[in-house]
Amino acid sequence: MKELLAESTTFYWSTPTLHPAGERWETLDHYRESSHFLKFKELFDALAVHDPGAARKEVASWDSVDPVFFAKLFLYAASLPDLVAREVFAKKLLAMPDAPFWDSGLSRELLWALRARWASLRVRDRTRIEGRIVRGRPRREGETRADHRASRNAWSASWLRWLELNGCTLSPSTAAKLPRLVAAEPRWSEDWARNADDSLGSRSGFVERVTESRGLEAAPIAQIVSLASVLSTDDRRELRDYRPFDGLVKLAAFKALAALRIVARRGSILPPSGTVSSITGRTMRATG
Numbered sequence: 239m240k241e242l243l244a245e246s247t248t249f250y251w252s253t254p255t256l257h258p259a260g261e262r263w264e265t266l267d268h269y270r271e272s273s274h275f276l277k278f279k280e281l282f283d284a285l286a287v288h289d290p291g292a293a294r295k296e297v298a299s300w301d302s303v304d305p306v307f308f309a310k311l312f313l314y315a316a317s318l319p320d321l322v323a324r325e326v327f328a329k330k331l332l333a334m335p336d337a338p339f340w341d342s343g344l345s346r347e348l349l350w351a352l353r354a355r356w357a358s359l360r361v362r363d364r365t366r367i368e369g370r371i372v373r374g375r376p377r378r379e380g381e382t383r384a385d386h387r388a389s390r391n392a393w394s395a396s397w398l399r400w401l402e403l404n405g406c407t408l409s410p411s412t413a414a415k416l417p418r419l420v421a422a423e424p425r426w427s428e429d430w431a432r433n434a435d436d437s438l439g440s441r442s443g444f445v446e447r448v449t450e451s452r453g454l455e456a457a458p459i460a461q462i463v464s465l466a467s468v469l470s471t472d473d474r475r476e477l478r479d480y481r482p483f484d485g486l487v488k489l490a491a492f493k494a495l496a497a498l499r500i501v502a503r504r505g506s507i508l509p510p511s512g513t514v515s516s517i518t519g520r521t522m523r524a525t526g
Contacts, residue, residue: 255347294321305335309338317350349400353401449485
């Protein structure tokens with residue numbers, strides 16, 4: 239199958255994530271092309287539960303450098319308990335060619351496997367893995383040296399920071415290199431690191447308006463509107479539209495109105511349209 243896909247002139251399909259997190263934005267891809275792959279994963283999960291020894295033998299037979307199917311399956315298996323020895327995991331991961339290692343379609347499985355195994359890996363293996371991540375991905379055809387340097391370092395920084403955020407302690411020398419890697423790309427942000435394990439799967443659905451106050455009721459009145467502006471985000475990844483000022487209106491209409499008066503006197507930007515009328519209506523009901 240992988241040979242046929244490699245020979246095809248057009249290859250738009252990629253295997254779905256094997257780690258659907260059960261969160262709003264994570265769904266399994268149920269397209270026809272994925273059905274056999276997902277069925278294989280389902281059967282393997284059952285084998286791992288009922289006969290771990292047979293599951294270990296099955297994993298040992300996989301070609302862990304195959305970029306289409308088995309690299310992802312190997313990384314998934316490595317994240318499960320007791321199926322892949324730590325030495326085997328480190329050896330195969332370090333031997334993986336650049337193409338699958340840096341394939342964005344495998345990032346989720348690779349990072350989750352590292353998170354699951356990090357504490358158990360030998361220090362020298364962790365150091366070698368960190369070193370490979372720091373060196374970064376190879377230069378693509380047609381990519382300028384400057385663009386490659388910025389993209390490579392940002393990618394490496396995102397992975398390393400994701401590991402830190404997920405409880406994986408980096409060596410002091412690697413942690414010291416993070417600021418340099420980040421500085422190569424002026425647009426880099428912590429969001430890149432938090433989303434480094436994004437499965438890149440398709441998402442669809444209705445956008446939910448979220449009106450939780452997100453702590454605005456505890457903020458000083460003079461800072462409420464500016465803080466609300468920062469917290470009012472349209473998160474496409476989560477399919478959520480956050481409007482915390484609306485939540486404050488429900489909780490404390492008089493405080494919200496006082497915050498609006500302050501910014502009105504300053505000539506600052508007001509919250510989204512409709513908010514003022516909402517506050518006015520609630521205030522009138524409260525005093526009526």
